[in-house]
Amino acid sequence: MKPTNIGNPDYFHKVVDCQWACPAHTPVPEYIRLIAAGRYDDAYMINWDANVFPGILGRTCDRPCEPACRRGRVEERNAERPEPVAICRLKRVAADNKSDIRPLLPVAPKQKNGRRIACVGAGPASLTVARDLAQVGYSVTVFDQDPRAGGMIWSQIPRFRLPMEVIDEEVDYILGLDVEFRGGTKIDSMRKLLGEGYDAIFVGTGAPRGRDLDIPGRREAATGIHIGIDWLASVSFGHLDRIGRRVIVLGGGNTAMDCCRTSRRLGGADVKVIVRSGFEEMKASPWEKEDAMHEDIPILNYLVPREFTHEKGRLTGVTFEKVKAVYDAKGRRELVATGEPDQHFECDDVLVAVGQENAFPWIERDAGIEFDKWGMPVVDRVTMQSTVPHVLFGGDSAFGPKNIIWAVAHGHEAAISIDRLCHGEDPRERPAPHVRMTSQKMGIHEWSYDNDVSLAQRYRVPWRDKKVTLKDIRVEVELGFDPKTGFAEAQRCLNCDVQTVFSEKLCIECDACVDICPMDCITFTANGEEAELRARLNAPATNPGQDLYVSGTLRTGRIMAKDEDVCLHCGLCAERCPTGAWDMQKFLLEMAHAGPGCRIPKRKAA
Numbered sequence: 001m002k003p004t005n006i007g008n009p010d011y012f013h014k015v016v017d018c019q020w021a022c023p024a025h026t027p028v029p030e031y032i033r034l035i036a037a038g039r040y041d042d043a044y045m046i047n048w049d050a051n052v053f054p055g056i057l058g059r060t061c062d063r064p065c066e067p068a069c070r071r072g073r074v075e076e077r078n079a080e081r082p083e084p085v086a087i088c089r090l091k092r093v094a095a096d097n098k099s100d101i102r103p104l105l106p107v108a109p110k111q112k113n114g115r116r117i118a119c120v121g122a123g124p125a126s127l128t129v130a131r132d133l134a135q136v137g138y139s140v141t142v143f144d145q146d147p148r149a150g151g152m153i154w155s156q157i158p159r160f161r162l163p164m165e166v167i168d169e170e171v172d173y174i175l176g177l178d179v180e181f182r183g184g185t186k187i188d189s190m191r192k193l194l195g196e197g198y199d200a201i202f203v204g205t206g207a208p209r210g211r212d213l214d215i216p217g218r219r220e221a222a223t224g225i226h227i228g229i230d231w232l233a234s235v236s237f238g239h240l241d242r243i244g245r246r247v248i249v250l251g252g253g254n255t256a257m258d259c260c261r262t263s264r265r266l267g268g269a270d271v272k273v274i275v276r277s278g279f280e281e282m283k284a285s286p287w288e289k290e291d292a293m294h295e296d297i298p299i300l301n302y303l304v305p306r307e308f309t310h311e312k313g314r315l316t317g318v319t320f321e322k323v324k325a326v327y328d329a330k331g332r333r334e335l336v337a338t339g340e341p342d343q344h345f346e347c348d349d350v351l352v353a354v355g356q357e358n359a360f361p362w363i364e365r366d367a368g369i370e371f372d373k374w375g376m377p378v379v380d381r382v383t384m385q386s387t388v389p390h391v392l393f394g395g396d397s398a399f400g401p402k403n404i405i406w407a408v409a410h411g412h413e414a415a416i417s418i419d420r421l422c423h424g425e426d427p428r429e430r431p432a433p434h435v436r437m438t439s440q441k442m443g444i445h446e447w448s449y450d451n452d453v454s455l456a457q458r459y460r461v462p463w464r465d466k467k468v469t470l471k472d473i474r475v476e477v478e479l480g481f482d483p484k485t486g487f488a489e490a491q492r493c494l495n496c497d498v499q500t501v502f503s504e505k506l507c508i509e510c511d512a513c514v515d516i517c518p519m520d521c522i523t524f525t526a527n528g529e530e531a532e533l534r535a536r537l538n539a540p541a542t543n544p545g546q547d548l549y550v551s552g553t554l555r556t557g558r559i560m561a562k563d564e565d566v567c568l569h570c571g572l573c574a575e576r577c578p579t580g581a582w583d584m585q586k587f588l589l590e591m592a593h594a595g596p597g598c599r600i601p602k603r604k605a606a
Contacts, residue, residue: 001530001559003552006501009435012587014547015564016497018087021068023409025433025591026050028065028087029497033449035093036490038483041101043094048101050591052128052174052408053153055166058092059478060157062254062285062403070494074519074566083458085492086481093486095166106135108178113137115422118198120187123151124404125395126204127174128411133418134177136595142179145186149175152206152396153404155233156255158262159474190363190391200390200418203363203377204407207356207396213250217308224315225308228259228353235262235473244348247271248318250305251353252282257289259351260297265473272345273299274318276335278325291477295466304335306342308350317346356401376400383427384414390421415594423599431592431599440498440584441574447584449498451571454491495569497587502560504551506581509558513573513582514538521563522573527553537561 006012014020018028027046034043047054066072069084115138119126122144130140146155149171154164175181187193193201210227212218218225224244228251234240247268249260252275263271273292275282279301282289289299303320310316320343323335358376363369370378370387377386377393384392394410396402417427440448462479463469469477481489514522520539527533527550534541534548541548541563549562574582592598 001527001533001548001550001561003559004547004550006499006549009433009589011547012437012497012499013433013589015499016587016589017068017070017546018065018085018496019589022051022065023406024051024412025409025589026065027497027588027590029493029495030588031094032085032087032090032490032493033495035090036450036487036493038487040094040097041099041104044098044101045104047091047094048105048173049593051405052131052411053124053170053404054091055095055170056153056162057404058088058090058095058480059162059166060153061088061091061405063088064405070496070566071492074494074568086458086461086489089461089481090486090490092480093483093490096480097483097486102173102176105173106177108134109137111137112139113422115139115199116197117141117200117202117418118143118193118196119202119204120193121151121203121205121395121397122146122149122181122183123204123206123395123407124153125397125407125411125414126151126202127171128408129202129204129394129415129418130179131174131177132412132415132594134174134179136419138418138422140179141182143182143185143187145184147183149181149183151204152229155236156229156258158232158235158258160261160265160469160477161258163474163476188362190367190369194367194388194391198390199422200392202411202414202418203386203391203393203397204395204411205358205360205397207358207401209357209359210255210352211355211357213305213352213354215305215307217310220313221308221310221315223313224310224348225350225352228255228351229356231351232258232262235266240266242267245269246347247349247351248345248347249273249351249353250318251275251355252277252284252299253353253355254284254288255356256351256353257284257292259353260292261295262473263349263351264295264297264470268349271297273297274303274305274320274345275299275301276304276323278302281325281333294463295470302335303343309344315347315350317344318350319344356396358397358400360397380428382413382430383417384410385417385427390418392417412591412593416592416598419594419598425599431597433592434590434597436588437499437501437585438588440571440586447498447571449495449584449586450491451495451498451569451584452491453494453568453570454488456488456492458492459485459489498569498571498584499587500549500562500567500569500571500573501583501585502549502551502562503581503583504554504560506579507551507554507560508579508581509554509556510578512576512578516572516576518570518572519563519566519568521565521567523561524554524558525561526557527559533561534563537563539563539566541565 075082395407
């Protein structure tokens with residue numbers, strides 16, 4: 001193998017598994033250390049710069065960072081249930097314990113740059129675009145048909161999960177950057193908007209249409225059957241405040257979990273979720289399913305709805321076919337009928353939460369924007385541009401339903417493209433992130449970071465008593481970590497951004513680092529092809545998704561090979577090394593955002 005190029009920003013970025021997995025690439029270990037130090041304002045601002053909505057995401061993020069967390073991997077040998085650091089809930093610790101951070105926020109320039117940007121939809125993607133561009137001098141106008149900004153953040157996520165004051169606070173931080181918000185304004189023509197002279201248009205309208213079920217009885221029993229996302233929005237608007245006693249929720253995603261839990265608070269005493277797939281295959285996050293079951297909501301699996309039963313126009317129940325999963329030789333699943341008798345469940349209301357779709361009736365098909373066979377706009381996944389270069393899409397409106405953190409990531413990328421377009425530069429040339437490497441050595445055996453590995457298992461977030469929460473839809477269920485527990489959970493972080501950096505010129509091949517390594521992840525051996533080399537390390541490196549750290553040739557002809565996958569970043573190798581060949585260096589990667597830093601300086605004529 002060739003020596004590892006640790007100068008490539010992606011190398012150590014990939015070793016910081018949580019940051020690599022986060023679509024917005026939030027510097028997770030950095031803000032967790034600040035939380036442990038009680039520096040909540042600084043921790044919040046690191047999050048705000050990267051993911052824009054720390055308090056909101058600290059309650060609602062889909063947590064792609066946590067399955068990637070190294071803590072879960074290294075605990076596999078010892079823990080019955082190895083679990084990652086509670087990264088998402090620690091984000092909330094920073095938000096809940098910060099002081100007034102408004103003096104730390106950027107101020108929009110008084111002198112605008114003359115460029116006008118329109119954002120259609122006031123959800124997380126559009127608000128991210130607005131924030132990134134407004135603070136560097138753009139005049140941004142955000143349109144939304146609803147009276148307040150936030151999009152699905154406020155219209156579809158129930159208040160018992162996300163209080164309105166949290167939404168208002170973080171949305172106001174963005175609108176306070178001299179962003180013009182035109183609520184209650186429905187854009188009904190892209191052609192008309194294109195004619196209003198905006199330098200760029202960003203479409204962040206989400207996936208606003210819930211899928212329906214066209215099965216017998218749907219029309220006859222329509223008054224008792226509701227589309228999940230529309231029903232949640234009606235509850236948020238205050239148009240609905242009750243539901244029937246017996247409720248069936250159809251669907252296995254997070255929207256279905258919000259529907260069933262909301263139903264319990266609006267009078268549903270007998271609420272059940274019924275899903276066509278198996279429990280493990282449900283799209284809902286594991287913790288969302290756990291929350292529903294904690295509130296005494298059963299989840300019934302492998303049942304396919306066949307008919308809505310009714311009597312004199314009134315819904316009476318749903319009939320289901322029992323199915324099972326059958327897999328072919330390639331592992332592809334098919335649901336087949338078991339032959340058992342159909343099952344009928346009586347109910348007063350049904351909430352259909354079987355998926356969401358995009359809807360663009362306001363974009364004329366002759367406006368120059370191409371759509372694919374599924375009715376989705378053709379969008380460049382790098383630049384977020386449509387086939388009309390100055391019309392960009394992001395969030396659910398670009399690639400279908402995902403989650404808030406993906407919408408934020410799309411917003412950042414779209415803002416960079418808009419900034420480069422407005423300055424006559426190629427938006428496909430993406431700016432490199434800013435990277436800093438700083439040695440953590442203070443003395444021979446001292447480090448500027450806490451390198452002890454906590455043996456504690458993941459701490460549980462406390463909940464309010466469900467006797468209280470089920471009576472009031474506005475009462476938040478999760479209480480969040482208090483500062484003491486937040487500190488203890490922060491100590492579980494392995495500081496994966498403090499990297500082991502090897503200098504082959506200083507190495508005397510004494511193997512002291514090999515002896516001291518608690519994970520057997522350092523090996524001095526002959527070089528070879530990667531697959532063969534992985535197999536003969538002291539502890540075979542079995543995860544090809546994580547790179548090997550390979551040195552150049554040492555004096556004996558051997559190389560140093562380190563498995564980055566299970567390294568604890570404990571620094572024992574650097575402490576033991578008699579020559580300083582190992583150093584612990586903090587890797588800080590900050591993604592480029594719109595502004596001068598994302599543009600290529602123009603050369604002056606000689």
